[in-house]
Amino acid sequence: xxQNAGKRFGKTEALSGVSFEVNHxxxxxxxxxxxxxxxxxxxxxxxLVLPDTGSATVLGLDAVRDMWKIRSRVGYMPGKFxxxxxxxxxxxxxxxASVFGTTIEKGYDLIAPIYSQIEPFAERRADALSGGMxxxxxxxxxxxxxxxxxxxxxxxxxxxxxxxxxxxxxLRVLRDSGLTILVSTPYMDEAMRCDRVALMQAGRILEIDIxxxxxxxxxxxLFAITGAERYRLLLELRKASxxxxxxxxxxxxxxxxxxxxxxxxxxxxxxxxxxxxKGFANVQVKSIQAGIxxxxxxxxxxxLQKAS
Amino acid sequence: MKLRILxxxxxxxxxxxxxxxxxxxQMLMMPFIQLLLLSSAATFExxxxxxxxxxxxxxESSRGLTDRLQAxxxxxxxxASGSNNLADVSLLNxxxxxxxxxxxxxxxxxxxxxxxxxxxxxxxxDGALAGVTxxxxxxxxxxxxxxxxxxxxxxxAPAPQIEVRARGWYNPELSYKDYMIPGILVxxxxxxxxxxxxxxxxxxxxxxxxxxxxxxxxxxxxxIAAKLIPLWTIALAELAVGLMVxxxxxxxxxxxxxxxxxxxxxxxxxxxxxxxxxISTAVETxxxxxxxxxxxxxxxxxxxxxxxxxxxxxxxxxxxxxxNPVKHFIEIMRAVLLKGAGIADxxxxxxxxxxxxxxxxxxxxxxxxxxxx
Numbered sequence: 001x002x003q004n005a006g007k008r009f010g011k012t013e014a015l016s017g018v019s020f021e022v023n024h025x026x027x028x029x030x031x032x033x034x035x036x037x038x039x040x041x042x043x044x045x046x047x048l049v050l051p052d053t054g055s056a057t058v059l060g061l062d063a064v065r066d067m068w069k070i071r072s073r074v075g076y077m078p079g080k081f082x083x084x085x086x087x088x089x090x091x092x093x094x095x096x097a098s099v100f101g102t103t104i105e106k107g108y109d110l111i112a113p114i115y116s117q118i119e120p121f122a123e124r125r126a127d128a129l130s131g132g133m134x135x136x137x138x139x140x141x142x143x144x145x146x147x148x149x150x151x152x153x154x155x156x157x158x159x160x161x162x163x164x165x166x167x168x169x170x171l172r173v174l175r176d177s178g179l180t181i182l183v184s185t186p187y188m189d190e191a192m193r194c195d196r197v198a199l200m201q202a203g204r205i206l207e208i209d210i211x212x213x214x215x216x217x218x219x220x221x222l223f224a225i226t227g228a229e230r231y232r233l234l235l236e237l238r239k240a241s242x243x244x245x246x247x248x249x250x251x252x253x254x255x256x257x258x259x260x261x262x263x264x265x266x267x268x269x270x271x272x273x274x275x276x277x278k279g280f281a282n283v284q285v286k287s288i289q290a291g292i293x294x295x296x297x298x299x300x301x302x303x304l305q306k307a308s
Numbered sequence: 309m310k311l312r313i314l315x316x317x318x319x320x321x322x323x324x325x326x327x328x329x330x331x332x333x334q335m336l337m338m339p340f341i342q343l344l345l346l347s348s349a350a351t352f353e354x355x356x357x358x359x360x361x362x363x364x365x366x367x368e369s370s371r372g373l374t375d376r377l378q379a380x381x382x383x384x385x386x387x388a389s390g391s392n393n394l395a396d397v398s399l400l401n402x403x404x405x406x407x408x409x410x411x412x413x414x415x416x417x418x419x420x421x422x423x424x425x426x427x428x429x430x431x432x433x434d435g436a437l438a439g440v441t442x443x444x445x446x447x448x449x450x451x452x453x454x455x456x457x458x459x460x461x462x463x464x465a466p467a468p469q470i471e472v473r474a475r476g477w478y479n480p481e482l483s484y485k486d487y488m489i490p491g492i493l494v495x496x497x498x499x500x501x502x503x504x505x506x507x508x509x510x511x512x513x514x515x516x517x518x519x520x521x522x523x524x525x526x527x528x529x530x531x532i533a534a535k536l537i538p539l540w541t542i543a544l545a546e547l548a549v550g551l552m553v554x555x556x557x558x559x560x561x562x563x564x565x566x567x568x569x570x571x572x573x574x575x576x577x578x579x580x581x582x583x584x585x586x587i588s589t590a591v592e593t594x595x596x597x598x599x600x601x602x603x604x605x606x607x608x609x610x611x612x613x614x615x616x617x618x619x620x621x622x623x624x625x626x627x628x629x630x631x632n633p634v635k636h637f638i639e640i641m642r643a644v645l646l647k648g649a650g651i652a653d654x655x656x657x658x659x660x661x662x663x664x665x666x667x668x669x670x671x672x673x674x675x676x677x678x679x680x681x
Contacts, residue, residue, distance in 0.1 A: 046523045068525060076523040082516030086327045087320070098316040099524045 014040040016203040017054065022182060022196075027175040029194030029211075030184040031296065036200040038184040039079065042153045045182070046076045059148055072100060075147035079154040081134045085127030089118055089137055092126050093144055100145035107144040110177075114170055115140040132163035139170075150174070152183040156190065168193050188293040199296060211292050218290030218298065220244055221264045223271065224252045227283035236278050240271070247297050254294060255285075313526055317534030325538060335542065339496060339550035343558065346492050356381065357441045360395045360404035361388040367415035369456070373426070374408070376452045382444045395429075405431050406441060418456065489560045490641035491614040493550045494576075498605055498634060500543040501577050505584025506597040509535055514593055528677060536581045543577050544570065563648030569641065572654070575661045576637040582668035589675040608634045633664045 015037045022028040030038045043049045044056050047067040056063040061070050083092045090104075093115070097104050108115075118133050118140070126137060135155060142150060152171075156164045168190060175181055175195070183194065191197045191211060198208045207214055227233050230253065237246045237255050244258035257267050264287035275283045325332070359377065363370050377383040386404050389395070398404040409427035417424040428445055432438040512518040521531065547570070554560040583604065591597045609615070611625060612634035618626055629635045636657040643649035651658070 043519075048519055048522055071523055072525040074523065076520070078516055078519055080516045082520045084320070084324065084517060085515070086324055091320075091323065095316065095320050096524070099313060099521075099526055101312070101525075 014203055015044070015051075018200075018203070018205050019054075020198055020205055020208055022180060024180055025175065025178050027171060027181045027183070027193075027195045029191045029197040030182070030200055031188065031191035031197050031292075032184075032186070032200030034186060035202075037203040038200055039153055040203075041200075042076075042151055042182075042184060046074060046151050047071060072145075073148045075142035075145070075150045077138050077142040077150075077152045077155055079157055081138060083126050083134075083138060083141060086125060088123050088125055089129070090122040092137060093141055096141040097144045102145050104144060107146055110146055111140045111143050113173060114143070131158045132160060135159050135163070135167065139167075143174075147179075149180040149182065152181065154184050154186065156185070156187070164190070188296055191292060191296075197292070207295065214292045214295050215290035218295055220260050221257045221262055221267055222288055222290045222294060223255045223257070223264070223268060224249070224286045224288045225255055225271070225275075225283065226252050227275070227280050229280065233275070233280060233283070236275070236280075237271075240274055242267075245297065249293070254288075254297075256294075256298070310527060310530055314530045314533055317526065317530060318537060321534055321538045325542070335500065335546060336549065338499075339493070339546060339553050340557075342492055342496060343489060343550065343553050346488060356384050357406050357444075358386040358404045359383045359406045359408055360398045361385050362390060362392060362395050362407060362409045363388065364390055364412040365410050365414040369415040369418055370410045372456075373410065373449065373452055376448055377408070377445070380444070380448050382441075382448070399429065399431055402431070405437075406445070408445075422457075485558050486560050486646060487642070488614075489554045489558060490645050491612075491638045493547060493554065494612075494634060494638045494641055495609055495614060496550055497543050497547055497573060497577060497637075498580050498608065500546055501539065501580025502584040502587070502605055503598065503601040504542075505536065505539050505581050506587040506591070506601050507594050508539065509585065509588035510591055510594050510597040513588075528673075532585065532673060532676065536585070539584075540574075540577050540581060543580070544573060547573050560645065562645050564644035564650070568644050568651055568654070572637060572640045572644070572658060572661065575658065575665055576633060578665035579633040579661060579668050582665065582672045585672040586668065586675060589672065589678075608632060611635070612638055614638055631660075631664070633661055636660050 018037070018041060030041065032038055040049070044051050044063060045058055047063055047070055050064055058070050059073055061073075063070060084095070087095065094104050097107060114136050118129070118136050121129065121133065126134065129137065139152075139155070142152075156167055159167065171181060171183065172193070183190075185191055194211060196208060197211050197214060199206045199214065207217065209217075225233070225237065230248070234246055234248060234253055237243060237253060240255075242257050242259055244256040246253055246255050248254075255271070259267070268285045268287055271285045272283065275285075361374055363374065374385065378385060383406070387394075387398050392409070395404075395407045395409070399407055407427075407429040409429070411425065411427075414424050414426065426449070428442065430438040430442055509518075512521070551562070551566070551569070555562060584601070587597060587600050587604065591600055611621075611629050611632050612618075613629065614634070618629045618635065621629065640649075640654045640657050640661075643654055647653075
């Protein structure tokens with residue numbers, strides 16, 4: 001679907017040779033920190049910008065040559081709310097329906113699970129809606145013409161946790177109805193809910209896999225450590241001679257050792273001894289399998305890793 | 309297919325304009341307030357000049373002259389004495405703007421030689437004001453002389469003697485309003501056409517809705533047409549309101565064909581809207597759009613002959629004015645409204661407007677195509 005696509009803005013290389021393919025009917029996630037190039041990639045796929053190098057195909061259509069054919073078959077929801085605030089909910093929806101030559105009624109069954117929740121406010125002006133309702137309206141507008149593929153660029157920024165979970169439930173329902181969905185997100189818990197995830201960083205794709213598998217290729221031994229005095233524990237662990245990285249993870253600390261292929265039990269023993277020597281009591285050290293978040297942290301740019 | 313999309317877009321544009329009540333009200337009030345302020349406050353007309361009288365003759369004839377001056381309503385005698393010094397003081401402290409000195413042999417000379425001299429001294433700090441007052445005085449004095457069938461030669465100081473023999477055609481009362489109002493209407497259309505167009509398009513950029521629209525099958529041409537047509541109609545409606553105010557509130561004559569006025573306005577608006585579109589392709593925010601528009605409009609207006617005559621500009625500026633669409637439209641408006649000019653009389657200006665319209669719009673559309681895929 002995307003082959004070696006690249007884009008630069010002046011001296012900044014936003015996207016450097018990205019290639020991947022999305023299957024029909026798949027919920028595909030692009031995960032990565034801000035500035036990874038997710039939005040640029042979306043803008044190429046939705047024909048808003050042209051790639052400088054490489055090519056992109058959407059629904060078998062070339063993103064440059066067949067731009068106009070693509071435009072009538074995709075749904076796009078940009079990260080920033082971009083509907084008309086001075087028009088009502090219903091006016092926005094019916095405007096986007098008629099632009100595609102259809103009506104709300106014809107697309108109603110598809111958008112019903114989402115739109116029915118904001119329908120009571122159909123006569124309200126769009127800028128008077130809450131964040132979650134705006135997002136539902138935006139999704140309805142992107143869906144009302146029954147697109148064959150849906151592009152959602154960081155759809156849940158500025159939305160509360162409950163609405164976020166609901167939103168992802170709705171995406172799963174849409175996926176189950178056969179719609180192909182491409183979604184970008186900076187949140188790992190959301191990436192976990194995709195069928196497949198591409199991890200992006202600094203304009204490159206680092207890994208593509210199903211979310212549970214992404215951690216399995218974690219290159220270094222990883223340990224979960226719990227104990228009192230968490231902050232001092234974190235600082236002391238970072239000072240350990242073979243520490244690669246240490247991050248707080250919920251109630252635990254995740255410690256990565258820089259000795260690849262070393263026996264985890266030996267390292268665990270060393271760590272216990274080291275922490276005991278530093279005066280920590282009741283510290284538990286456990287060798288664990290890496291998850292997607294560990295992979296993601298590992299992929300974060302080095303300056304951020306050292307900063308905290 | 310395309311027409312259907314255009315209709316959908318137009319509906320949305322008109323709906324948004326209708327929602328913006330503040331803007332609507334302002335657009336309706338603008339012709340009233342601008343015409344009212346600019347035409348009555350910004351005027352070169354001189355109402356009444358204060359005159360200090362030094363009458364050394366005290367004769368029938370000298371009294372007759374001062375009576376005539378006062379009766380005209382242009383002059384008001386604010387002080388009188390036989391002293392030159394006192395007169396000078398009143399000029400200095402601005403209690404008078406003019407000194408009239410009638411020498412003691414005024415009547416005698418009139419009777420004997422049928423000719424006499426008087427002296428008028430003006431405060432010429434404001435050159436334009438002194439010039440206008442001087443020409444009023446000369447007219448009145450000349451009329452009085454004709455009445456007496458004698459000649460009175462006013463010796464004017466410090467200005468040299470000017471013989472005025474003006475006849476105002478098309479605007480016989482030299483009414484400033486009649487001259488200014490057509491120009492002010494042009495300025496109004498320019499503001500609506502250029503500024504609102506630039507702001508309206510840039511607003512969609514700022515909101516991000518432009519991106520959203522670009523991921524739909526809306527053709528560029530339909531988008532641009534849907535942006536320009538509503539503002540084009542609003543500007544024409546604005547002109548209609550402005551003309552009504554001008555006719556009924558200010559009594560501006562409309563000697564020529566109103567159809568021609570609206571025809572010329574329709575062409576001129578293509579230029580104004582095109583410039584707005586061009587500005588919108590070059591900027592990212594409404595603030596920038598506003599700033600750039602004001603800059604462009606100000607230069608256009610200053611170089612248009614609206615406030616200052618083009619003939620008194622340096623040569624290079626006259627050349628610039630020749631390619632300034634605002635200048636041509638003002639000329640057409642003044643010619644048609646005040647002189648009753650027909651289409652043949654303004655054909656050259658119309659041609660230049662049409663040409664600029666095609667040029668600006670083509671450039672703007674091409675530029676727009678370049679900045680968005």
